[in-house]
Amino acid sequence: MDPISGILRNLVGAKTNTELAAIEADLVAARLIQLRDSVSIEPTRDLLEFQAIHRHLFGDIYPWAGQIRTTDLARPGNEPFCPVHLIERAAANTARELHDDASMQGLGHVDFVAKLSYYYDGFNHIHPFREGNGRTQREFWNRVAADAGWFIDWSKVHGDQLNEASRIAREFQDYKPLDSMFTGCVDPSSP
Template identity: 45%
Template sequence: MPSTTWRGGSTPTSSSPGRGLATDLPDGVDPYVDPATGILRNLVGATDRRSLDEAEGALAFARLVQLSDHEAPSTRDLAELCGIHRHLFQDVYDWAGTPRIVDIRKNTPGAEHFLPWSMIERASAFAFDELRADDHLRGMDRTRFVERLAHHFDAINYIHPFREGNGRAQRVLWGRIAEDAGRRLDWRSIDSTTNVAACRAASERQDFEPLLALFDDVVVDAT
């Protein structure tokens, strides 16, 4: 399966998290992190990672059940993904729904960086145009649906527009798209290790087999 053409075959390997910020910030400073606690700045008063994770999970789930087209119109573009992210994480982060301004990568040995932050808008426009050209996955048999879903999922996942919360926002987006195409996505059988490994195989090595297998499990035909 071919990679998306805007990647250009290059992924940053030494970008500092603070690159591209105001020049008075020292290299390596992450503006999303509270220097006093070492964790992400947040609205819930959490001062350690466990407390933040617990609050974030509970509050994002509560917002998920309230989500509708009013909070995040189904425009099938970066604006929709930002709207979803804003709604889910509005109680936790003041930057919810706003694309990141630092370069990031998974905190896993050997992981490559996601798309440079300066390319997010341009790459998103390209990726969503590709999705639109596929009629948002409508009218496809199951095999084709899984193949194209894996392709488009990889493209958006590589962009990783936000400092945190990308996976949950993306699952909502792809759930909407699948439902409009007459299918649904059931992620309950997929653990984090399997998900990360499949995403890294596709993004870093262009090996889509694990991601195809993942979506073969996740995709459920509507009844």
């Protein structure tokens, strides 16, 4: 981050947060289409996959795309995200659990939603990047869900709802708000 302007270091020459957000939205949307249509990222279901997705989505914008953050972060008024020195260990533990759960394959709707809420919270708390965690995580879970026979309609998820459900899960280990949110947006994949 530039200490004077407060703008994240970027490759697009953006000088304001508004300008950066607009450019970022356009470039990430194009890279997301490309990722879904023609780019192959190995489904390792771990931090390496997260990093590869992030690098692809944000590589035109940030020189540090795909790299683990080096500063501790917190959302205003919330508990901090995973400390930097624990990111890799926490991600390995969460990925191991996901692997042990066969990446949630073969589950019915209720069980899939419950597991998705749990793992979403785990990776959300890890928050491995300085910026772009939500978009990276959504694409990661789209990939996991598709392989398990499910589709997540993120258009039914609203930012404030997701932030509050995530806060409750992180602070109280109460996944009911995430479960409720995901119940309304997880559907079987089309054949």
